Amino acid sequence: MNLWSTGNNTWTNYPNLNPKSLSFLSLGKGSRQHNMGKVYGLYECAGHVVPCLVIVKVGKPTECARPGNCGKCELQIVMTHFLNKVYFNSPMNPMELEMYHQIKNAIGVNPTFYESLFTVNANTAVELLSVNCLISTSFCRMIHNKKVLGICGKTELTNAKKSIITMMQYTCTNYVDTLHMKNLLLLGENCYLITLLLKHYPLPKAQMIRNAHAYTVAPSDWKTLLSQHD
Template sequence: ITCYNEDEETLRRTLDSIAQTNYANNRKLAFIVADGEVSCAGDHRTTSEILRGLITKIPTEKPTRPLPYIAIGEGPREFNAAEVIPGVYKSANGASTPCILVLKVGTKLERRTDSPKAGNRGKRDSQLIILQWLKNVLMNNHLTPLEFELCRYASQLARLNPDQFEYLMMVDADTQIDVECIARLVAAMERDAGIMGLCGETRIANKTASWVTRIQVYEYYISHHLSKAFESLWGGVTCLPGCCSMYRIFSRKAAAGSVVPLLVSPEVLCAYSSTDTHTLHQKNLLLLGEDRYLTTVLLRAFPKRKMMYVPRAICRTTVPDKFSVLISQRRRWINSTIHNLLELILVTDLCGTFCCSMQFLVLMDLLGNVVLPSSVVFLYYLIIAECLGHPVALPLMLMALTFLLQGIMILITTQRVVYIYWMLIYILAIPIWNFVMPLYAFWRFDDFSWGKTRMCGPEADRTTFITEEERLALEPIPLRRWKDWMRDNLHRLNQD
């Protein structure tokens, strides 16, 4: 669960939804990663402080302290520290879920100077703390002190060695999952060993908050029930959303009795943790849409495995209710989509051949995204031509028939007339979706900021996290294998 600047109510709703699922609490372990000392607007407390108050901490042999690790970043941003706190979250109905807090607190200089957003390194870095740890455990690599603490507490809470964890579910801190969501995703994984990633349907929690949220309802619906459902037929969903997706950590080889790393394979993590952003293409891949890029990397590394969509695994997320925030979000999504599709076109081993292949579908998807603005211009041209008496009724009728068929299929499959209402609102907003947003995104292809999507206070001075003298004075982070860490830990306990 990756957190940034969410308020207490939002965090509590998300954690409650996870704790109250019908999947056994002794079979799940929540990793909650707070991305820096960031506070929500209107609240003096940081996200880390809120999370500390939400969980019941488990007593430890000694007080927890910040442990250094190598973060995702260039220059001074490659250094960071995080505190690991084991605990239990108790929901409103009494359900208890074991959890581990990973609170990124920043370097000593950041903490000493009260730097804004101390420890903030981005969502990708939060994910990679867990992914790199799982890789090192699974492959018996050397562990950092931070990873050793994760091993100790994970073994204690889950009563299972971390190298036996099979599935990793990623949930955003502003997303609530349904009661059956985890069980349905796990069941799909168990039925088909060839699946390496799954996502469910994401619905909007604040549908009627404003006109901005209303125009997004049907767009979310068709992006899942049309786009992802069709891609799932080919076993190649091109984007598993970060708000709620599940991945297979490794695959078992029955004959050899060994395992094959999937999500935590060195090839995947090497590409996903890259800081090489010297071209426009690389920056759009790595800095804007980490969730889509992770899917791209997995498909590129394992093109014969499946990425699937499970429509009955439902989650609900809070979407932007202001147009300035929405267009900033979609700018990132559109630009990230185009560059990720360019990457997938080069993968020749995807399912199918020639026109009946996933590679061809990716090409059509890419072309469709690029020509969206011209399609709106053509639509208005046809409408004006028809009003002037030119015989262009046939293409207009075909366009209308497209939406009519969608409406019929919705009524047949969902039997909910309300979606026709949302479809009509979406049709009225087509100029915004297909003209304004793509043109805005294309015009700002070289803008890699997160814009107004996550406004929470003053930006940190990212050049003062650590001085060159302090960099040279830093002691190297100790690396040891699991058994060596355990031996040293037992030795210290005996001395105490």
């Protein structure tokens, strides 16, 4: 399941080219938990149809500013909730039902067949063959060690010296004395997910594959940096 930019190409959602907005539970409390999104199926490029699934968060009709935007961590929650319901055959909300339909009927793969979940930010470039390295290594390690919960690669900055803002994010390590602080100040929130997994699931293990590289761009101005925490 991939998340791609549409560009000048077209999304194919048979038989509906403009799917309706569907409800799902989001981040927040009370009424703020209600969010809405559109589910798109096959991606057509130069006559070739690519099997993938895209979720566009559109928000509630009453939202005006940044509708549906509850942060990039929300999509991880959406996918993990969906897969959890698939594996345990639990009731699904309207958007999850459409996701299930698109994966099974449009893409042609039963969602229960998925064995791993690979996540990456839209502004992150993955080095050639790194995904292959992650998948092959993770399966090998998980087969031989049932305690391995997840595996990550190494993410580096491409603009560490672009501005004082990027240098602050990369070099602010004077008081780093725990892995938790290193994740927050040096490695960024991309690796903070691993910290949360280890916190809530202390018995399983998380491992790192140094040969799998990715490169990301850190916010270079205050406005963008502060928006990361909205």
